[in-house]
Amino acid sequence: MSSSPILDERVLQKAKLIADMIASSEEVARFKQAEEKMKRHPDAQALLFNVKALRNRYSQTSLRLGDDHPEAIKAKEAFEAVVDQLEQIPVVEQFQAAQMELNDLLQGITKIVALTMEGFHVEWGKSDEVTASCGSGGCGGGCSAKGCAV
Structure with a gap:
């Protein structure tokens, strides 16, 4: 079953219009601003680096030894401690809030498209x-x- 190239082009043009509208939304502006603040915050960047490393360590340890193994528990506790430190930084909190707002916008758009279809x-x-x-x-x-x- 082939679709009409004209119809596909119209749909793609509308999708581009929606993408442009999303890109110029307040939610995207807040997200980009919060993201820039995060990038310029050295403590947040250092902790993010540690979070990624500790998450990988925990993941590998729990897969290899099981979640209940003392090494996996220790790795999980180390990961959670750094996450707690990270969440105490105001720019991280702002970034997470902006990320949630943008996610809500995108989920709302997806819901509208799905229900309309x-x-x-x-x-x-x-x-x-x-x-x-x-x-x-x-x-x-x-x-x-x-x-x-x-």
Whole structure:
């Protein structure tokens, strides 16, 4: 089954438009700003390097010896201690918050696309929540339409 090159081009153009809109969103701006702060914070960078090394050590040790082995437990504790130190740095907290906001935006977009493809009527509410209905009118999420209990 081949698709129309014209239709594909229209879809790709719309995808590019959406990508441009996402790139110019406040969420992306906050994320990039927080990311730059993280890159310029020497303590955060050093701890991130240690977190990666300790995560690998813990992962390898637990795979090789099992999660309950004293060496694996020791590696996990060392990893968690450095993560705790890292999370005490304000720029790390800001970065994590910005990352979550951007992730929420992207998940919301994905949800809208998926629900629309399934034939749901999708609306963006005042509380920044995506709501969907089957479009049959008045089912309140209780109808038997395929996947309607959204």
